[in-house]
Structure formats: structure tokens, C-alpha cells
Amino acid sequence: MLTLSGFIIVLFARLVSGGPCDNIVNVTSSWPGGYTTALLIPIKTPITNWTMIISFSSVLTSLQVWSAASTSTNNIQFKLTNLSYNGVYSAGAILSGVGFNAYFNSNANPVPTVSSILFNGVNICSTVVSSSTTSKPVTTTTARLLSTATTAKPMATTTAKPGTTATTKPMTTTTTKPVTTTTAKPGTTTTAKLVTTIKPVSTTTAKPLITTTPKTGSTTTTKPLTTTTIRPINTTTVKPATTTTQATTTSSTGLPTKYNYREVITKSLLFYYAQRSGRLPVNDNPIPYRSDSALKDVGQNAEDLTGGYYDAGDHLKLGFPLASAMTIAAWSIIDYPIGYSSAGQLTTAQNMVKWASDYLIKAHVQPNKFYGQVGDGTLDHNYWGRPEDMTMSRPAYFISTANPGSDLAGETAAALAATSMVFASVNSTYSALCLTHAKQLYDFAKQYKAKYSQSMPQAAAFYPSSDFGDELAWSAAWLYRATNNVTYLNDAKAFYTQYGLSNNPSEFSWDSKTAGVQVLMAKLTNDPLYKTATKTFCDSKVNQPKTPKGLLFISTWGSLRHAANIAFVCLQAADLNINPLAYRKLAQQQIHYALGDTGRSFVVGFGVNPPLKPHHASSSCPNRPAVCDWSTYSSTAPNPQVLYGGLVGGPDSNDNYTDDRSNYVTNEVACDYNAGFQGSVAALQSLAVQGVFN
Incomplete structure (x- = not known):
């Protein structure tokens, strides 16, 4: 209707x-x-x-x-x-x-x-x-209808990474x-x-x-659909x-915002373009220094594992942080579509999530078998150069009933459930495909319980999991939101109690979903149990002492990522009318810190004095046919390519930061770094467009 x-x-x-x-x-x-x-x-x-x-x-x-x-x-x-x-x-x-x-x-x-x-x-x-086809004049009735219309609001809902080693004119306007x-x-x-x-x-x-390609060696092409909506x-x-x-x-963007959120969203999406692996579409590759790469990525039984995103400044494909990033990205598209559409970026954002979901579906080769990593960490980190030029072995690692991973399977189920919602009104067949895989992965996670980093020790050096109870509740909650099947809601409630998720966590990250579970359950149920937990979490962040320049500091590794993720959770809480002004101010302060409030931007290619030397291999390489190797890594010159939109790790607890390519703690970029950041900017843009908050 x-x-x-x-x-x-x-x-x-x-x-x-x-x-x-x-x-x-x-x-x-x-x-x-x-x-x-x-x-x-x-x-x-x-x-x-x-x-x-x-x-x-x-x-x-x-x-x-x-x-x-x-x-x-x-x-x-x-x-x-x-x-x-x-x-x-x-x-x-x-x-x-x-x-x-x-x-x-x-x-x-x-x-x-x-x-x-x-x-x-x-x-x-x-x-x-x-x-006969010239513009019709606006009639009195039409004018009245237009004047009584209201803005359709989006649905109100609601990581310390261990050892891994341009000027562009913004949108112009003639009005404020x-x-x-x-x-x-x-x-x-x-x-x-x-x-x-x-x-x-x-x-x-x-x-x-x-x-x-949902399974090995087969390609499923959905038939064109039509809709009268x-x-x-x-x-x-x-x-x-x-x-x-x-x-x-x-x-200025014409909105009364301090920073150009449209430009930030656009460039953040360009960052994800730069991270793409596999065969790149000829007509949709806006990154001139990137082309096809890792076309021989296969599973142990020759399953096609091409595609997806490179995790960070390196060329590993790591399923756990990728799925976490895509859950958050899809969440922001579901709840803040106006933020993206008013920036002209809604379809690009949907395509960004789909590039990941296509890969996650490929990696789910059997109901109880999922490939969670492609690439050997040691071999990958011994190489500095273009992904297009890689020649090293890239083994693939998986979880199964013999070596399960409830956290990895559960997070991927959440990502695909959220993605199914993104595409529900766009392509129902693809949405259904995502949901089918989400349900299978959830059943796998629920029936065979273990931490993926124990079953896949290769991942433990990069993204070790602390527990899996939060991912079980998280995936159940997302499946309930996607299906409205109360069985999933009951599971989420049971896991919430069983794994003690009412506590006040220190962060919201690829490893810890508890804060996300709390605010999502608050949205889905309106139960004071979850709303109180969410309020406790965000109140503690509002009251936590900040760095001298105002950063909500959680951890040295990816400090800005942590602040942005918390901003996103508390923007969700504000949508539920839980201390909305205080939480939106907190979120705005943290995002503005990243965009330039300290006198410099921490987003590559945006704002005043942005990072010039992010720890990112492909953008550090000169144009072909010039050689790119460890001498390039050691160069003190700026990266020859501009990694538009990449959010670097960020400063320490005293706001100290050095733009140093060799410092992967403070200057690396990653898919999970940008997810909560981009989602928060989309939320702030949506609020500004609707005149709710700025």
C-alpha cells in the first residue's frame, strides 16, 4: 500500500x-x-x-x-x-x-x-x-496536501585489534x-x-x-521481479x-551542520570501494589504482571464495570483523535511510553491504561449514605491495561441527539477517537468500557452541574472541527483527539471561556486542530491563572523563573506532527517547572530534590537515609500473594514492597522534573502524535533515 x-x-x-x-x-x-x-x-x-x-x-x-x-x-x-x-x-x-x-x-x-x-x-x-505533457499547475487541493505532509522518519532503533601489522571540493550551496x-x-x-x-x-x-554464488561451483541468478510499490x-x-x-x-552543506556530513558519507563509502577484493565491475570501480585481485581465493575443496573486503591495511579477508562491520552498516541503512538518501548515497551504501553479503554467502558452503578467513597472517604481513600483485599462498580456514565457532556463525547470521532487511523492499529474492543463510548459520551457532578463535587458531593472532554468548543473543535478536518470529525473541531473552548480558560493558566492538544487544532488545520489546541497561551504558559514557581535547577514550588501539561505535549505540538509545539530548551531544562531540574539532581531521582526504600516510599497503603504492615494496613502506613521503574516507586508528589518551605509516596502532584503517563511524554520521545527517538535532 x-x-x-x-x-x-x-x-x-x-x-x-x-x-x-x-x-x-x-x-x-x-x-x-x-x-x-x-x-x-x-x-x-x-x-x-x-x-x-x-x-x-x-x-x-x-x-x-x-x-x-x-x-x-x-x-x-x-x-x-x-x-x-x-x-x-x-x-x-x-x-x-x-x-x-x-x-x-x-x-x-x-x-x-x-x-x-x-x-x-x-x-x-x-x-x-x-x-499535452507540460507541467501541470499546482492546484489548491494539491498545495494543501503538500503543506500538510510530514517527513517520514526512519525507524528508531537502535575493539581493540591485536597485532596487525586531494583536494576535493565539498558540496556547494547557495542557501543555508x-x-x-x-x-x-x-x-x-x-x-x-x-x-x-x-x-x-x-x-x-x-x-x-x-x-x-551460495554454494560451491553453482551460480544462482534470481529472476527479475516487478513491484507496483x-x-x-x-x-x-x-x-x-x-x-x-x-x-x-x-x-557548508545548506544544513546548519558544522561539518559536511554528505561529503563524509560519500568518502567513507569510497573507502569501502578501495577495500574490495575479487573481480571489480568495469562500470563501478571509482578507485583508479585498484583492479582485480585475489582471483584464485578458494576453499580447501576448491570452493569459490573470491570477493569480499580486505580487512585493513593488509590483504587478509577475516570473516568475524567483516560480519560485525556489515551488521552495523546494514543497521544504519535500515534506521537512517534519509541520512544516506539526502547525501545521494543510499544505493551506494546498499551496494557496499551487498559486496560483503555476496561473499559471506559464498563462504557459507554448507549449512554447518563456513569459511572465516582467507590468507595466512604471516605470509600476508611479510608482503608490502599491491593486492593485484600478490603471489603468495592464500589458504582458507573454516568452522564446522567438528571445530565450531558460535561467535563467527552468530555474527554472520546477524549480518545476513540485517542485510535481508536492507533488501526486503529492493529485491525480495535476494533478501530471502540472505535470510535463508542467516537462519542456517544461527542454527549452527546455537547447536554447536565454541569460540571460533579456538577452532580457527589462525585467527587468534588478529581477532581473538572473548566469548560467544553475546553473538548468540545478537543474532537471535536480529533474526527476530527480520522475521518477527517470536521463537528468536525468546532465544534472545534466554541468551541474555544465560550469559549475563545485563552488565555495563566497556565498549561496543567486533568482539563485544552486549551494548548492541541491549539497545536492540530495548527497541524490539520496549522492556525496561533492556532500556535500563542501555541507559546505564550511555550514562556511563556521558559521565566518563574525556581526554583534554574531548575524546571518549576506551583503548589505544583504534581509539576513534571505539568512540564512534559508542556514539552509534547512544544515537540509537536517543531514538528511543532515552536522554536524547545528552546522548546526541555525546555522539556529535565524538564524531566531530574525528572530523576536525582538535584542529585536524582523522579522516583521509577530508577536512583540515587529514592523515597523509595511513598504514595501508595499496594506497601507499605509486602508479604502475613503479615498484611497490618495503622501501615504499619506509618512505617518509605521503601515500601517492588518497585513501578517501578511511578513519585512522586515532590518538592516545592525551590526544597525541603522529601521522606515521609504520604505526599500525594509531594510523591503520579497517573495515570495522568505518562502520560505526559512517553509521553515526548517517544518523546525524538524518537528524539534521529532519530538523530534530544539530
């Missing part, structure tokens, strides 16, 4: 449709006096830069643009130019990262529409417009007016390759093919710069 907000978006899309640029402009949300669009521009010939001249049918009050620089002299015609990271495209690609919010007088009748777009001097809009959108819960159409967008004015959305769609494909210049600027 189409919701009121969804109906308003469709109605408004029809009011601004019928113009010559409907083939390019997709209205994704609207409100009285404005609307949001995503642009889809086919690239006919190779380009290294671009300019767009966008003309409107009548005057705007302002235009807020992302993924482009914007200038205007008359508020009718606007000139957009590429940023440093999205100017290079090959023929046949789609430029889909640029979008804007158009603001105009709420009494405008008809509303301003895009009348022409010149892309590098060529008109890319349709050339003929029938008089906050965006108060009338937005239905965004939906997307997603593939592992090029994102396809269907206009929200359509009454039928064709779902794309999604191909996965109309949902706004936001897409983006961003390309980073090939320059070695580091970012030094941050600017």
Missing part, C-alpha cells in the same frame, strides 16, 4: 514531470517549496572533466548541489562542474552521483522544472515536448535553508555492478538481476581523484 508521504512524492514528481529533461532528472523527494533530484547522465564518449549548464523554467530561491561545484548569476541558470574525484568517465558509463535540492517560493504555480541541460556543450534532454523533506522511506534498485535507477513516477519498478530512488557512483593532493577544506 502506498503511504501518504509516498503518494505525495509521486504526485509531486508528476507535477514537475512532462518536461524535456525527464530522461535525465529523477525527483526522489519533495516538500512545500522544494524537491530533491538525482541526475542520470549517460556518457557517450570518454571524458576527463565535465561541465553542466542546467536551466529552469522559472526562478529558484536557491539550488543546493552535491558532487559538483555550482555557480549562478540569475537563479534560473546554474553552471555545475566536476569535483576532483568524479571527472573521469569511460564511454558507456553513467554519471549518477550528482543531484540537487531545488528551492522556490512555496506558492509557485507551476513549480520550476528543469528545461534544459547542456553537458559539455551538448543538449542531453529530449528535444520535443508535447503541449535547512532541508525539511517530505520523504517516503527510500527504496533502491541495486546490483553489484552499475546501479540502475527507475523514476519514482513509474507505477512499475523492474528489479534487476542479482547473481550470487512506488519508492523514491537515490543513486550515486563517485570517482576519486587521480591526484595525490590531500583534502584541506570543508564547507
